[in-house]
Amino acid sequence: MGNAFTPGLTISPHVKIRKTRRLPVKGEVVVRAGEHVTPDQVVAKVDLPGTLAVVKAANILGCGPDQLEKFVLKKAGDPVKKEELLASRTVFFNLITNNVTSPIDGSLEYISKLSGNIGVRGMPKPIFCHAYISGEVVEIMEEEGVVIETYGALVQGIFGVGGERHGKLLWFDNGRSVLTADMLPEDLEGKIIMFPGKIDGSVLYAAEKKGLLGIVGAGIVDSELMGFLGYDIGVAVTGEEDIPFTLVLTEGFGDLVMPERTAHLMRALDGHVAAINGATQIRAGVIRPELIVPGYETKEDLHVNSSELKPGVRIRLIRRPHFGEIGTVHELIEKPVEIATGSKVRVLSVKIGDKIITVPRANVEILD
Amino acid sequence: MTKDTEKLDVMLATDCGSTTTKAILVVKTEEGYRLAGRGEAPTTVEAPFDDVTVGVKNAVEELEDITGRRLLDENRNLICPRKGEDGVDAYFSTSSAGGGLQMACTGIVGNISGASAERAALGAGAIVIDTISLDDPRENYERIERLRHIRPDMILMAGGTNGGSRRHVEMISEIIRAAKPQPRFGQGFNLPVIFSGNVEARDVVEDMLGGVCSIRHVNNVRPDLNREDVAEARQAIHDLFLEHVMQQAPGYPKLMEITSADIMPTPTAVGIIIQEVAKERNQNVLAVDIGGATTDVFSVFGGHFHRTVSANYGMSYSLCNVMAESGVDNILRWLPFKFDVKVLRDILRNKMIRPTTIPETKEELYIEQAAAREALRLSLIHHRSLAVDVAANVKDADSDIGSALDNDQKVLVDLMKLDLCIGSGGVLSHAPDRTQSALMMLDAFQLEGVTQLAVDSIFMMPQLGVMSQLNAAAAKEVFAKDCMILLGTAIAPVGTAKEGSRVMDVLIKSEGLEEKITVKSGELIRVPLATGKKARVQIFPSRRFNVGAGNGKPLEKEVIGGCAGLILDGRCRPLVFDSDQNLNAERRLRDYKALSLPLE
CATH class of the missing domain: 3.50.30.10 (Phosphohistidine domain)
Incomplete structure (x- = not known):
């Protein structure tokens, strides 16, 4: 390369x-494009579906899965409270009543004729996405989040x-x-x-x-x-x-x-x-x-990262035995050179203080 | 696009990796098909490019510089079909960019249907992020949280023999429904789920997951307990990879338009080549590709192909995970010198955070190679746990989880029966001295008996694998002539003995010359045998050692030489280590000296 x-x-x-601020799943963006936001401000939110609790209703009631529906007192989508009665069956000459109650607060999600189970979805968990940095909302990603600049x-x-x-x-x-x-x-x-x-x-x-x-x-x-x-x-x-x-x-x-x-x-x-x-x-x-x-501003000259290695550019060496040392590129050597490990690699020479050493190009980082 | 194989004289193939896109050009010459050149460029699936074809064209441009052949037109479009001397007859590509194909598997019993699903996914080139089964030790809410968190590209769902359990299939479906996992790429489409369980429970899956996921039904991967049928599931994974995952990945729709055959996940392509080699040579083969983030292991034993990926064992990004899982002492034990643990940890961390740097000193080179031994060792353990014969001694039906747990499956990877071990990936393919690669594999895998060793010269197995779809002859020829570098043959008897006692005598006959060598316990001997040269060896192990024919029984074989020659390994199996790192360093120093590996 x-x-x-x-x-x-x-x-x-x-x-x-x-900074792109995105919800983990689709939700609602609560700020507008052009709005100035602060780090703690909520920019998007979503209610994550709660966990699903499965109740073995047919087993508890002592009926077949296909009979379950006629004993269920709620329908799919109904909100339910913890311990609230979901299904009930009276047996043995009306002497014994078997009840199925909800293990959690939430809503009834399904009644299965195949397994005889009832699924109750827990209360949604709100997730908030904060701005993290102060700045201007420059882009709205519908239902997903925002970009702050x-x-x-x-x-x-x-x-x-x-x-x-x-x-x-x-x-x-x-x-x-x-x-x-x-x-x-x-x-x-x-x-x-x-x-x-x-x-x-x-x-x-x-x-x-x-x-x-x-x-x-x-x-x-x-x-x-x-x-x-x-x-x-x-x-x-x-x-x-x-x-x-x-x-x-x-x-x-x-x-x-x-x-x-x-x-x-x-x-x-x-x-x-x-x-x-x-x-x-x-x-x-x-x-x-x-x-x-x-918002930080300075009157000093702005440094811009150079993307090119060339003589005179300041670099840092990022591999032992010279790890952390800083110098300037002296010469880019074109042909691969054998280094101490025995590998032939592309190298450059670097001036550190008054010494000049040769290092692999892969082991330097541009500072200027 | 269909092509006439006869006219495929100039072929381009790229492998779009997570960080680098590698391009090779294969040309038909008077000597047959040969590698004409290789170019590479950074992969461009990330911002600011967001288009994989930019990196492909950059790599092809470098190939143009190297080969002097014009491949792109004035608009930088690939010239295909060829126009005179310009362009190529066909273009192929593999991809592991964006982290490859990432899947979750589910099963009823982890080591039965769960393991079959995992094998199906791995064989299709996927990284299996997690396998969820009803008998794993997690609570349901933990399984649900995990599925939500990992965001796989797709789910392969297995469980229930045909006509067996429906109840358990529903339980697994409930977990997926509760999790409602979101696909990794793209929003607003349903996650693909392949159901490969009890065919009579398809309505259960439709009932529970219809509307939440995009369901595809295929043959049961475990139709009964003694049979595994993964072909249709693998095909479905491949189709969905192209239809969903590739369509969402940046620039891939464009790339798919210019390739002459389907884009393959990189490991699928490597698997094709490995199977070809095993079939053609009629050999048991073990191949390993150690990358920065993952290590893939491929094996063909007795015609059974298996592939595993150890997602978090690698030489840069995953290097510190190797350290965390193996323990830093296990890395230290491979060094031929004493070294400070704290400094070693800092060196490995610094390599992790600056993955493109290379060792500048022998000391650091050997530290990386020591870590590689542990990555390879852990990956082989993982591979052996999955490469099993499912038919062996399974007890009871999948419907009764408890009773099926005791099954005792037969591990297929028997190192004593291994004929050829191939290494690939930077640390093995680019080791400054090829003998270092031989020793890394010999140590890490603790090879047994008589094993031939080789490395992939410049890591081009993926490109050759995908090329073999349309021109298998060319791929085979280039593999033999330009890809596989013979390192030599290792002879390593299994057994233990006091250091210095006799392990084996080896009589070597080559080109009319005869030499008898006695190998003692703890000793490693390198016998020069040039690349491709053959020798006849008669091995006489002592009564405590087995070299393939049984304890103390002699064995005669033909062996082939390579860069490292013939290596006679008397270091016992398992290898002996000491709690005192100084002693280990002395032993390893002896090994390095025996193989003429310089320390200064």
């Missing part, structure tokens, strides 16, 4: 952001856990490369803390106690994160973890620091209100965790 490198993630102070800052992470939240951003940089629990400032409740280095596992436990809503850091040691969660994340689909905060990693796993450009932007975002989501999916239809500050 022509472009064998991984494109960088979006780190931008001002960019158009569109805003301009603002966007930082895409590489991996995250925890779902959608929003809170006030707090930049914290004490000059250390690792953030530990004892370094955390007071008054963190409802905030999202951003740190340019590695997050120590102790911070996760402290975050829970201090009411932090979000943590954004460069890296974490995998075994510390999994230890906190209490299980190993297997398949890389996250966002549904039952934890009280959201974690977004911008670089990956291990001792890592953010590139200056990312740290610079985050520093500038201190004090703003942001939406954060740790949901990650690494596969076709990739989803990256994110931090969004709607």
